[in-house]
Amino acid sequence: MRLELRGVTKRYGSLVANDHVDLTVEPGEIHCLLGENGAGKSTLMNVLFGMVRSDEGEIRIDGEPVRFADPGEAVAHGIGMVHQHFMLVPVFTVAENVVLGFEPTRPLGFLDRRRARADIRRLSEQFGLAVEPDAVVEDLPVGVQQRVEILKALQRDARLLILDEPTAVLTPQESEALFAIVRSLAAAGRSVLFITHKLKEVLSVADRITVMRLGRVVGTTTAAESGESELATMMVGREVELVVHKGPAHPGAAVLEISGLTVADERGLVAVDGVDLTVRAGEILAVAGVQGNGQTELAEAITGLRAVVSGSIRLDGQELAGRSPDVAIAAGVANVPEDRQVDGLVLAMTVEDNLVLDIFDRAPFARHGARDLAAVRANAEARLVDFDIRAPSPVVSVGSLSGGNQQKVVVARELSRPVKLLVASQPTRGLDVGSIEYVHRRIVEERDRGVAVLIISSELDEVLALGDRVAVMYRGRITGVVDPGAGRDRIGLMMAGVDATDGDRPGPEAPGPPAVAGDGGAP
Amino acid sequence: MSVSALDVPTGLPGAPDRRLVTLGRVRGMGAFLVVLAILTVLAFGVATPGSAHATFTLSAPPAVSVAPLEMSVRTVAVVCAILTAGLGALLVSRRGARGSYLIFGLGVMSFLWAFLTWAARGNDLNFEQMLAATLISTTPLVYGSLSGIMCERSGVINIAIEGQFLAGAFLGAMIGSVSGDLWLGVLAGAAAGAAFGWLLAFLALRYGADQIIVGVVIVAFCTGLTNFLTEQVLTPYQTTLNSPQTFSPIAVPLVDKIPIVGPVLFDQNVFVYLAAVLVVSVNVALFRTRWGLRVRSVGEHPHAAETVGIHVMSVRYRNVVLGGLIAGIGGASFTIGSVGEFSSEMTAGLGYVALAAMIFGRWRPFGALGAALLFGFSVSLQSFLAVLNVGIPSPFLAMAPYVITIAVVSGLVGRVRPPAADGTPYHRE
Numbered sequence: 001m002r003l004e005l006r007g008v009t010k011r012y013g014s015l016v017a018n019d020h021v022d023l024t025v026e027p028g029e030i031h032c033l034l035g036e037n038g039a040g041k042s043t044l045m046n047v048l049f050g051m052v053r054s055d056e057g058e059i060r061i062d063g064e065p066v067r068f069a070d071p072g073e074a075v076a077h078g079i080g081m082v083h084q085h086f087m088l089v090p091v092f093t094v095a096e097n098v099v100l101g102f103e104p105t106r107p108l109g110f111l112d113r114r115r116a117r118a119d120i121r122r123l124s125e126q127f128g129l130a131v132e133p134d135a136v137v138e139d140l141p142v143g144v145q146q147r148v149e150i151l152k153a154l155q156r157d158a159r160l161l162i163l164d165e166p167t168a169v170l171t172p173q174e175s176e177a178l179f180a181i182v183r184s185l186a187a188a189g190r191s192v193l194f195i196t197h198k199l200k201e202v203l204s205v206a207d208r209i210t211v212m213r214l215g216r217v218v219g220t221t222t223a224a225e226s227g228e229s230e231l232a233t234m235m236v237g238r239e240v241e242l243v244v245h246k247g248p249a250h251p252g253a254a255v256l257e258i259s260g261l262t263v264a265d266e267r268g269l270v271a272v273d274g275v276d277l278t279v280r281a282g283e284i285l286a287v288a289g290v291q292g293n294g295q296t297e298l299a300e301a302i303t304g305l306r307a308v309v310s311g312s313i314r315l316d317g318q319e320l321a322g323r324s325p326d327v328a329i330a331a332g333v334a335n336v337p338e339d340r341q342v343d344g345l346v347l348a349m350t351v352e353d354n355l356v357l358d359i360f361d362r363a364p365f366a367r368h369g370a371r372d373l374a375a376v377r378a379n380a381e382a383r384l385v386d387f388d389i390r391a392p393s394p395v396v397s398v399g400s401l402s403g404g405n406q407q408k409v410v411v412a413r414e415l416s417r418p419v420k421l422l423v424a425s426q427p428t429r430g431l432d433v434g435s436i437e438y439v440h441r442r443i444v445e446e447r448d449r450g451v452a453v454l455i456i457s458s459e460l461d462e463v464l465a466l467g468d469r470v471a472v473m474y475r476g477r478i479t480g481v482v483d484p485g486a487g488r489d490r491i492g493l494m495m496a497g498v499d500a501t502d503g504d505r506p507g508p509e510a511p512g513p514p515a516v517a518g519d520g521g522a523p
Numbered sequence: 524m525s526v527s528a529l530d531v532p533t534g535l536p537g538a539p540d541r542r543l544v545t546l547g548r549v550r551g552m553g554a555f556l557v558v559l560a561i562l563t564v565l566a567f568g569v570a571t572p573g574s575a576h577a578t579f580t581l582s583a584p585p586a587v588s589v590a591p592l593e594m595s596v597r598t599v600a601v602v603c604a605i606l607t608a609g610l611g612a613l614l615v616s617r618r619g620a621r622g623s624y625l626i627f628g629l630g631v632m633s634f635l636w637a638f639l640t641w642a643a644r645g646n647d648l649n650f651e652q653m654l655a656a657t658l659i660s661t662t663p664l665v666y667g668s669l670s671g672i673m674c675e676r677s678g679v680i681n682i683a684i685e686g687q688f689l690a691g692a693f694l695g696a697m698i699g700s701v702s703g704d705l706w707l708g709v710l711a712g713a714a715a716g717a718a719f720g721w722l723l724a725f726l727a728l729r730y731g732a733d734q735i736i737v738g739v740v741i742v743a744f745c746t747g748l749t750n751f752l753t754e755q756v757l758t759p760y761q762t763t764l765n766s767p768q769t770f771s772p773i774a775v776p777l778v779d780k781i782p783i784v785g786p787v788l789f790d791q792n793v794f795v796y797l798a799a800v801l802v803v804s805v806n807v808a809l810f811r812t813r814w815g816l817r818v819r820s821v822g823e824h825p826h827a828a829e830t831v832g833i834h835v836m837s838v839r840y841r842n843v844v845l846g847g848l849i850a851g852i853g854g855a856s857f858t859i860g861s862v863g864e865f866s867s868e869m870t871a872g873l874g875y876v877a878l879a880a881m882i883f884g885r886w887r888p889f890g891a892l893g894a895a896l897l898f899g900f901s902v903s904l905q906s907f908l909a910v911l912n913v914g915i916p917s918p919f920l921a922m923a924p925y926v927i928t929i930a931v932v933s934g935l936v937g938r939v940r941p942p943a944a945d946g947t948p949y950h951r952e
Contacts, residue, residue: 049830072832087827089820090943100820101831103813110812152831 001061001078001159001191002027003048008057010043017043019215020057025160025191030182032202033195035212036235037403037430041195042084044212045162049081050074072101080153084165086145088152090138094131095120098152123154127184142290143174150181160191167201169291172460172492179205197235198461199228211235236433246444249468252281255452256302256421261311261321263297271297273476274311279421284443284453286467286484289495291458294476296338299425299456303335304328305343315421329358332420336410336427338456340403344410347399351391352380354398355413379416387412388438404435411442422446425456440466460488460495549614549623556611556630560604563634567641568600577643579650581783596644603637606630628893635900642913653907654787658795659861661899663688663870665798666853667877668884668891669805670716673846675886676809677839678822678944682738683723684850685874686745690715691854693749696865697757699767705859708767712855713848719745720847724840731948742874750867757865769863770794794856801849806888818842822942825949835949850874872925886941901927 003025010018017040025031035041046052048059050068058065061077068074071081088097095116104115117133124131129147137145146166153161163182167175182192182205196202202209203223211218211234218234232240256279263272272294279285289295300306302313304325313321315331328335337343345354356365356376364375380394389408391401398409407427414422424443428436443466447453457463463470464484471481472494479494575596610630614623639648667684674681691712699708719741726732757765770792779789809815818838820828825835858865876898883897884890905920 051830070832070834071830075832081830083830087824087830089824089827091823092816092820096816100816100828101833103816105813108812109814111816 001025002063003160003191003193004060004063005044005048006058006060008044008047008054008059010040010047010052010054016215018047018054021212021215021217023210023217025193027159027191028186028189030186030192030194030205030207032206032209033193033212034197034199034202034209034231034235036197036432038214038432039212039235040215041212042164043215045081045164045193045195048074049079049162075101075156075158078157078159079162080150080156080158080160081162082146082149082153082164082166084168086142086149088137088145088148090136092137093133094135094137094140094148094151095133097137097148098133098155100152102156119155120151123151127154127181127188129181142169142292143171143177146170146178147181158190160193161185162193162195164195165197166194167196167198169458171290171495172488173496174290175201199231199235200461202231203228213237232433240433241437244440244444244465246466247448249283249447251283251468252450254278255281255316256454257312257314258302259312259314261298261301261313262309263294263301263306264309265297270309271476272301275473275476275478277471277478277481279452279454281420281452282447282450283468284447284455284466285469285471285481286455286457286463287471287473288460288463288467288491289458289473293473295456295458295473296425297476298473299335299338299423299454302328302421302423302454303333303337329417332418334414334417334419334422336407336414336422336424338425338429340406340410341399345398345406348397350395351384351389351398351401351409352376352394354409355380355383355394355416358413359417383412383416387442402432404431404438407431407435407439411439415442415446419446419451422451422453423456424453426458427455428457428459428462460491464488464491549617552623552627553611553614553617556607556614556627556634559630559634560608560611563600563604563607563637567637568597568604571596571600571641571644573597575644577640577645578647579643580647581650591647592650594640596640599640600637603633603640606633607637628897631897639904642908642911646911648907648911651783651787653903654783656903656906657896657900658787658791659899660902661895662795662798662860663853663856663873664877664880664895664898665802665892666849666856667874668881668895669798669801669888670846670850670853671878671881672805672809672886672888672891673842673849674720675881675945676822676942677818677842678825678942678947678949679724679727679839679843680734680738680946681720681723681843681846681850682735682875682878683719683741683745683847684877685870685872686738686742687716687719687847687850688854688857688870688874689742689745689749689868690719691851692857692869693752693854693865695851695855696767696858697764699855699859700764703768705768705770708859709852709855712859713851716851716854717844717848720844720850721840723847724843727948728836728839728843731950734946734948746868749865753865753867761864765864767859767863769859769861792860794852794860797852802888802892809888819942822944825944825947839949853877876925882941898927 003023005021005023008018008021009016021040021044023033023044033041033044043052047054050071050073060066066077068077074081089100092100095113098120099116104112104119106112120131120133123129129151131144131147131151137148140148146169150161166178170178179201182194186192186207194205206223208220208222209226209231210220211231213235256277258275258277261272261275262270265271275298277285287295287298297306301308302320304320304323304327308321311321312319315333318331320328320331320333341347346357353360353376356379359365360371360376365372365379377394383389384391384394387408389401389412390405398406401409422443427439427443431439443453443455455463455466467484469481470484470486470491472479472491474495474497479497479499482491482494573595576593577596579592579594581590581592607630610626610633614626617623667688670684670687671681694715695708695712698711699705702708723734723737723741726737727734772790772792773796775789779785781789809819817828817833821833821835821838828838829835854870857869862869877895880894880898881891883894884892901923905923908915908920909917
């Protein structure tokens with residue numbers, strides 16, 4: 001299918017999310033749409049998929065102008081979408097999810113499950129997407145769930161497949177497998193629109209690349225014509241440093257000692273399974289792993305937000321396991337939570353109040369049970385300068401700030417009291433490049449000041465850039481602690497549960513570089 | 524694992540085998556049974572004289588006669604206690620959760636048997652009449668919980684079942700009385716329930732109002748309106764407006780001759796049969812048809828349903844109106860199904876009990892039927908115990924169904940998992 005977007009414009013109030021966007025995807029082409037968070041990629045996709053109506057512009061499919069009122073119409077025109085947050089019903093089976101909305105039936109509307117299974121098996125074999133039709137989706141690893149999403153689009157005979165940030169939840173090896181699937185789809189004549197903010201994968205998978213910034217198309221190029229730094233410059237609009245500057249760590253005494261820690265998730269299932277970890281003063285320990293392998297629960301247990309089943313968490317010898325968040329705060333734990341909008345900030349409250357959420361009831365911000373608002377204001381004004389928070393005033397609601405500035409508010413609050421341990425989960429998720437640089441620099445500064453830092457991130461690039469040591473988590477266990485120089489492939493295998501000590505076992509027929517077998521960790 | 528090379532690098536097996544650390548639910552049920560067993564021995568065994576006997580009459584006069592059953596209270600207490608404790612121990616020692624509800628149910632039944640024997644000591648208890656009374660109190664609960672299932676499976680909480688009951692009972696009685704045609708009464712009851720279902724859908728879906736609040740308001744409105752109309756309209760014209768006939772029982776040939784269960788199950792009025800048909804058909808429709816798959820997807824993940832072209836709002840509208848309709852029929856069963864006249868607030872909170880039955884039954888028609896039977900039994904138990912004069916004040920006995928309801932919804936039998944989007948308004952982006 002040949003898809004053309006001409007002059008597509010979408011405004012939300014005064015914000016122009018898409019400003020006269022032109023884009024052409026040729027049949028059988030893998031077209032990457034590259035841009036930072038907030039560049040307008042998602043809005044464009046929602047317009048294309050009928051979730052949102054554009055204000056101006058037109059969409060043409062094979063030369064014919066089309067207009068979609070809802071996703072059903074987009075699907076009918078051969079557009080399939082794999083959303084970043086999978087659109088799968090967790091309690092349904094694979095087969096039920098794939099046929100939903102497009103069900104084969106017998107008389108009286110009864111589902112024809114046999115035909116559904118047969119359809120899935122046929123598509124699985126045709127495109128090499130191995131999946132069991134009767135498995136319940138919530139029991140499947142995310143990589144397999146993504147295949148179900150792709151199958152869903154193929155079952156509806158999609159001729160253009162949109163993949164929205166598809167590698168966000170995958171290990172490097174799973175990503176390679178996905179790229180192979182994408183290439184085979186393109187070889188079969190289907191067009192693929194691949195949306196991402198990761199430069200490396202753009203260069204490895206794209207036939208052509210379109211870069212967006214602030215709602216506009218900055219340019220279209222190919223992987224052959226441009227390298228990582230050119231793309232980064234186009235994406236951000238200025239020269240960017242792709243590395244984090246940090247000197248060698250000077251680790252001191254152990255600050256955080258975790259031993260035999262077991263934590264349960266909401267359903268009572270083991271989420272953290274007998275974890276032992278040590279973080280020393282003046283070092284950054286980065287925990288890598290695909291999202292959902294217990295990292296969230298680990299961070300919550302350390303910061304007192306989640307009950308502990310067994311094991312101990314000691315901070316300078318003081319037991320924190322099973323204590324409340326205020327004990328952790330008093331002991332010197334700073335917490336930059338995974339989801340700043342839910343756990344980090346009260347969005348409806350002002351910037352100045354959010355900056356003292358943890359200590360609003362103590363001197364100098366309160367006396368005799370009454371708040372000292374002048375002190376709160378003075379504190380906010382100082383922090384806005386120190387942490388380069390771009391807010392029109394300290395009394396605007398924090399929800400009105402951009403993601404980067406919101407995150408700076410969280411960081412500013414957490415680092416404004418004496419800190420021994422900094423726990424930061426996904427510290428740069430959803431931020432623009434400028435804010436990412438700033439947050440990274442700040443974290444390194446804390447380390448150099450002698451703070452023990454625990455970073456939890458599912459972005460492997462971030463883990464490798466920041467960590468002095470890297471611990472890999474898989475299914476609630478630490479598969480190993482390695483030097484960041486151990487290599488992406490070896491860490492990638494550990495993220496999939498392969499033990500570090502046998503990381504030199506060759507991945508049979510694994511696509512991608514055979515570096516795994518070469519310099520993997522010999523025991 | 525051999526379809527292609529592509530599934531190799533994930534290194535991830537099919538399903539995670541994460542074990543349960545907090546086995547709270549199953550163990551809690553087991554511990555509860557063990558406590559019940561100890562209570563059984565102490566209260567019904569030790570504290571009862573060894574000579575005490577209870578007699579269960581097993582057939583009502585016109586039916587095929589079955590000899591009455593006479594049992595020693597102490598023996599029954601000990602046997603039942605051993606059985607209950609054994610089932611409790613089985614639950615505590617289990618690793619999985621599969622079948623736990625069945626074991627728990629058996630344990631509770633064993634306890635109830637001991638309790639009944641004790642309550643009937645030195646007396647006669649007509650077992651068959653008791654079962655029949657259970658079925659009568661169960662019927663409206665089945666309609667109510669099916670109504671709840673219809674709504675909540677599509678993601679809308681229908682807390683207004685009580686109000687739809689009242690509306691259905693009122694209009695069913697009035698139309699049945701005026702027209703003299705009971706089927707018109709059923710239709711009128713269904714229409715009244717559907718109308719309030721539509722009102723809930725309209726306010727909750729069109730305007731995104733809080734579903735719980737809208738539901739409570741509808742109940743308050745229906746209560747006030749039917750009270751007012753009863754006083755002002757029904758009472759002055761009692762003979763024309765509030766004296767409908769009731770449906771007479773229809774015996775199913777042959778099977779109604781089966782001892783004990785025959786007359787109880789197969790000599791009932793049309794409401795009971797319709798309830799049975801509805802349980803089966805709602806179950807089949809929800810889990811075997813395209814319609815059901817779509818309804819459940821809307822209740823679990825409306826956004827996903829929307830992306831495959833399902834119209835979330837129309838599915839919800841339809842289901843909430845249908846749910847109201849079912850509750851309306853259930854309401855009519857109060858008047859033209861059994862009592863034969865409408866009286867103020869005659870549903871006595873059973874709409875909420877039906878909601879609890881739905882939760883207890885885990886949003887499944889057959890589960891809800893089982894729960895409704897348990898609640899229905901406790902309702903009928905209360906009236907029988909009052910007659911037997913067991914020494915427990917009758918207001919306490921009258922609380923029994925509600926105590927069980929509180930125990931169920933507060934998680935005594937474990938946290939249950941509602942449809943994921945239940946009660947959440949849906950907005951397109």
